[in-house]
Each structure stands twice: as C-alpha cells, then as structure tokens.
Amino acid sequence: MAGCKDNNSLPHGFGSRPWLFEMHGRKRQTCSFFDPINNSLEERILPDFLQGKACLGCYGEWILLSDELTRECFFLSTISFSKIYIPPLPDLPAFIYSASVSISSPPNTSNCVVVLICSSETFLLVSSPGKKRWNKVPIKYFNKNAGSLRCASVIFTELLFIMTSMDETLAIDTDSTIIGKIDENEIVISRQWAELPFDLLELLLPRLSLVDCLRLGSVCKGWSNASSSVQKGKVWPWLMHLPNCKYRLCKFFDPFYCKEYIFKSDALDAHYHLALLFSKDGWVVITEGNQRVFILNPFTAQVINLPSLKKYIFDGISFVSVPASPDFVVYGFFFQMGGEFVVISSWRPGEEEWVFHEFRAPIPFFPSSNNPVLFRGEFYCLGRKGELGVFNSKMESWNVLCKPEPVHAIAPCYGDEYCHLLELNGDLVSVFREDDMKKPIRVFKFNQSLMVWEKLEHLGDMTLFVDRRKSIAIPPLEKKYVNRIYIPKFEGNRDSKKLIFYSMEDNRYHPSVHTHTVEEPVTCVWMEPNLHLLN
Structure with a gap:
C-alpha cells in the first residue's frame, strides 16, 4: 500500500534502477514512484515549483515536464533538481494531451532533439533546448492507406523512425527534417561501433563472459579504454x-x-x-x-x-x-x-x-x-x-x-x-x-x-x-x-x-x-x- 511521505526526498534506490514515475497534474499534490523490482509504491509531496506539472517523457536522470495552464516546458534533473528550458508547447490540444515524446539525448548535450508525435495529426513538432519555438514537420504518406502514426523511437541522435498503423515505416532526419520511406529489408543506417556511448558499453561489460571480453578490443580502436577496464578488474x-x-x-x-x-x-x-x-x-x-x-x-x-x-x-x-x-x-x-x-x-x-x-x-x-x-x-x-x-x-x-x-x-x-x-x-x-x-x-x-x-x-x-x-x-x-x-x-x-x-x-x-x-x-x-x- 502506498504511503505518502511528508518530504521531498527521493525513494531509496531511485536512480540505480528503472522506476515507474507518475505526476498527477492538478488533481493531486503528490507524485508516485513504483519500484518494479520490489513491487512497492511510494508517494511524495511535490515542491511548489512542480505543482500542476505533467510528465511528458524522460531521458536518463532528466524528466520532461509541462505546466498544464501556461504550457511552459522544461527538463528537470532528478539528481541535482536543475532545470533546462525548451519552448512552451503550442496551443494544440491534441499535442498537449495525447502526444508521444521521443528524446534523442540528455538535454545538457548539444545534440538534444525533442520530437512530439500525435496519431491524429499529419505533422510532427520538433525542438531543442535553446530554441525559441517548435517547428512543424509535415508528414507525407507514401501509401495512401498507411493510416495514422502509431509509435516512434530515436536511433542515436539524428534519425527518428516512425511506424504507421499500416506497418509503413518512415524515417526523419532531425537536423534537416527530411522524411523518407523505409522499404522492407532495406538497410537504412550504418554507424561506427565507436559511436556507441561509452557509459552504455560499460553497462554491458559485467554481463559478458571473459571470452567475449577478449574479443572486445578487436571490435574497434575506440573500445580499447573499455578493454583496459576489463584488464584491470575482470x-x-x-x-x-x-x-x-x-x-x-x-x-x-x-x-x-x-x-x-x-x-x-x-x-x-x-x-x-x-x-x-x-x-x-x-x-x-x-x-x-x-x-x-x-x-x-x-x-x-x-x-x-x-x-x-x-x-x-x-x-x-x-x-x-x-x-x-x-x-x-x-x-x-x-x-x-x-x-x-x-x-x-x-x-x-x-x-x-x-x-x-x-x-x-x-x-x-x-x-x-x-x-x-x-x-x-x-x-x-x-x-x-x-x-x-x-x-x-x-x-x-x-x-x-x-x-x-x-x-x-x-x-x-x-x-x-x-x-x-x-x-x-x-x-x-x-x-x-x-x-x-x-x-x-x-x-x-x-x-x-x-x-x-x-x-x-x-x-x-x-x-x-x-x-x-x-x-x-x-x-x-x-x-x-x-x-x-x-x-x-x-x-x-x-x-x-x-x-x-x-x-x-x-x-x-x-x-x-x-x-x-x-x-x-x-x-x-x-x-x-x-x-x-x-x-
């Protein structure tokens, strides 16, 4: 049973593993934390500056929040409680209440891109920290019977893949907002292994057997640092x-x-x-x-x-x-x-x-x-x-x-x-x-x-x-x-x-x-x- 604690501290273990986090907007003055590992639910009273905010999405320690009245948008660090602002949401009810959000990278990096997708609209909204407004990106369906947008996910920082309800896949270059169709079995993107974020690589290392660690350094030169950490410890x-x-x-x-x-x-x-x-x-x-x-x-x-x-x-x-x-x-x-x-x-x-x-x-x-x-x-x-x-x-x-x-x-x-x-x-x-x-x-x-x-x-x-x-x-x-x-x-x-x-x-x-x-x-x-x- 959930217990509401009269403080602003985060639950024990928050940040060390995935949690389900829910903000209730103006309905309640609390937020909920669900730990799927321990099957526990806790509630915390929100500080004043988070009252009336809705959670749109997250990337790592950063959660993307929006004010339900002013449509103000900002990223909030769950560790330092620092804020990074992006442009307020436009006055488009469909995007305010039912948009899906894809975030390419942490907002404190130069290549962070935020994309809002709504299944009932024929365009996307794209913006970044430091921008003054959201850009509309029209979507042209190559198949007239493609239907509505169904889901989206970001691959690294530059390409966004969108699946329609008729299983047609579209790709968007978030830098130039160019949309293209992805044909079946077509190889769309080829990235260097060295571009895999090093922190993700270090998360993989403990799950590798030693024989796979032996092969690690031969994948690419950029992984030699990871190999060095294996040499010393594993x-x-x-x-x-x-x-x-x-x-x-x-x-x-x-x-x-x-x-x-x-x-x-x-x-x-x-x-x-x-x-x-x-x-x-x-x-x-x-x-x-x-x-x-x-x-x-x-x-x-x-x-x-x-x-x-x-x-x-x-x-x-x-x-x-x-x-x-x-x-x-x-x-x-x-x-x-x-x-x-x-x-x-x-x-x-x-x-x-x-x-x-x-x-x-x-x-x-x-x-x-x-x-x-x-x-x-x-x-x-x-x-x-x-x-x-x-x-x-x-x-x-x-x-x-x-x-x-x-x-x-x-x-x-x-x-x-x-x-x-x-x-x-x-x-x-x-x-x-x-x-x-x-x-x-x-x-x-x-x-x-x-x-x-x-x-x-x-x-x-x-x-x-x-x-x-x-x-x-x-x-x-x-x-x-x-x-x-x-x-x-x-x-x-x-x-x-x-x-x-x-x-x-x-x-x-x-x-x-x-x-x-x-x-x-x-x-x-x-x-x-x-x-x-x-x-």
Whole structure:
C-alpha cells in the first residue's frame, strides 16, 4: 500500500534502477514512484515549483515536464533538481494531451532533439533546448492507406523512425527534417561501433563472459579504454588442459560461467606427449617429450623455445617477470640424492644453454609437486612435510628454513596428499589437500614475525584456485564465490560439467561428489589471460 511521505526526498534506490514515475497534474499534490523490482509504491509531496506539472517523457536522470495552464516546458534533473528550458508547447490540444515524446539525448548535450508525435495529426513538432519555438514537420504518406502514426523511437541522435498503423515505416532526419520511406529489408543506417556511448558499453561489460571480453578490443580502436577496464578488474583464472595433442587443441574451462572453450594452436602440433608445467601472466610452460621445453601464449600464439635438455628432470620451474621484459629469467629446480643437493638452472633470452648451479642443502629437502613461488624477491619451495626452502637468485644461495615447523612429522606418500603454495594478500599460504575428498582441506598462513604456520579458517573476500603446478588467489566476480578453493576436478557429464570446489564455510566439497562421476584432466594448469597483449 502506498504511503505518502511528508518530504521531498527521493525513494531509496531511485536512480540505480528503472522506476515507474507518475505526476498527477492538478488533481493531486503528490507524485508516485513504483519500484518494479520490489513491487512497492511510494508517494511524495511535490515542491511548489512542480505543482500542476505533467510528465511528458524522460531521458536518463532528466524528466520532461509541462505546466498544464501556461504550457511552459522544461527538463528537470532528478539528481541535482536543475532545470533546462525548451519552448512552451503550442496551443494544440491534441499535442498537449495525447502526444508521444521521443528524446534523442540528455538535454545538457548539444545534440538534444525533442520530437512530439500525435496519431491524429499529419505533422510532427520538433525542438531543442535553446530554441525559441517548435517547428512543424509535415508528414507525407507514401501509401495512401498507411493510416495514422502509431509509435516512434530515436536511433542515436539524428534519425527518428516512425511506424504507421499500416506497418509503413518512415524515417526523419532531425537536423534537416527530411522524411523518407523505409522499404522492407532495406538497410537504412550504418554507424561506427565507436559511436556507441561509452557509459552504455560499460553497462554491458559485467554481463559478458571473459571470452567475449577478449574479443572486445578487436571490435574497434575506440573500445580499447573499455578493454583496459576489463584488464584491470575482470580477469579470473581458467583451467587449461590438453585433450589430444594430435589435433593441436587446448581447452579452457571457465569456473564461474561453467563454460568450456577450445583453442587451436600450431604450437601444439607435437610428436610426443605434451605436459603443462607452469603459467604466469598468460604464458604457459610446456614440455614435449623429455627434451623440448617451450613457453606459449595461447591467445597470441607467441612461442619462446628454451634450450633443449638431454632429459627433463626439473621438479619445479618458474620465471621472473614476463617474456620481452629485460629482466626475464627462467629457473628450473632439481633435487637429487635424497634431497641433500639441489641443482638450480637458469636461462636468459639470447643464451644457447642452461646455466647450472649446484647447492648442498643443510637439511634434506623433499619438494612437493607445486612450483616455486616468487615472494618478495626470493623463490620459496614447499616441502612435502610443510617445510620451506628458499632460493635467492641475487645472492645465488639456497637455504632450508629451520622454522616454521613442518605440518607433518613424516612426509605423506606421493598421491595421498597434494601440497600447494601461493601468495594471498601479501602472505605466503600453504594448502594441504588429501586425495580422499571426504577429508577437509587445511590452509595455513606463514607468520614471518613468529616463523610459524597459522591455520586459517576463512579466506576473507578471496577465492583460491589450486592444482599440482600452479595456485592463484583472486577476489572473485561476485560475493557468492568467496571463501572457496577450486580444484582441477570435474563433476557431471560432458554437457553439464562443473568444477569441484571446497567451501571454507561448511568445510565440504561442492557439488556433492560421487567418485564414479569425478573427472580430472591428465595434464592441466590454472592460468590468467593477459588481456592487454590482445589489443
């Protein structure tokens, strides 16, 4: 039931979504606001300067008002209550009481045009802010049986399309008031995509999937600014996996939209098995067989070939910066002889061979399958028991930290538990995930002041994406995705599969896991597309 409030304030939420707004002229001293979202109706008492006004139309925040006695016309901003005047309505009762109104653009722009259309008349009224009068535009019907005008709408700012009651369409150039007939199936207007208002484009962006955002910058140069806003804010990890190297295909699964995309790349035309090892900033490290190593950007098809190895032996691989950067360096880590020795290999663009550095570990170190994480200028490696090894590339030193104390007294067997290391909100975080999905996931934060692992019960406003090689933490698109840990396993069939995630809220996997329907890609890695490389 409507309630009349004794103030001039606007209803809560007005301006943030569409409302139905009605002014009652001299019949009542109130106006009505109907919210279709909440199905609520509110009334407000009108200020004196709005008494006796009728609403003719609106454009955005601006409503077009007319005084029923003086025929004075003006636009009123519902935000600032500022007014912009247009000429008073002519003394034509049909237009005063039954006209349809089309407004081309906001009245505070130079190309605003207001058109009044009346179904019982054979002319239109056209005017603009700053004009002294309304211009009559006669309508010539090309079909004598066309009947009366039925409706109208403005396309951008220059053309007005009118539909007659006999389905004949007329077009009016509002600058020159030239009327022409639109033939059936005729292409009437061709506009550049760059002329689409930027604020409308920004409204569309949140409704696009990431793959459509990837295509956005290629539509026209003028949309590069919109692409930039996507680059900064709307990027989340995709799970990349290789279904069959024979067909040069790779698949990407979008965890939020539950959609799978297929990319084809000649770089994946391989004679031997391909394995995904690491990803960073849109680049993926891949091995072919036991010798070839290369870095691929699947979106730009750029390939960087690394020196061949007699045999790929790295337990972990990572790189500093990104390709084309002057400080780009690739590092490979290999632990041997019971964890007492570590061989760290490096490669820089222009070098023909890997450079090997051998270190003796003060404490035996058995690495997890997770790659080293670059944190505050040093590479941190997570051991299978939860200990930390640190490589400083500038000092060329390797050290196994005495603290924090390991999470496990004895290292679990390979395959029983997966250990992940990543950076979360400026801290190092470890994730221990048992293969048995009935067991809970444990998350710890490394407190560098106390040199201890602190158990985390909540991820805050973040979401984790973990796999055996790469783990990522991001703030998600919507709050419903927070406090989740996504793992590289699918639930469901081919047409309706979803990625499984672990909720830190209820400490369970979702959707409900049935072992016989769980699928895990043989080789996969989480990766974040680097959108600016596509523009």
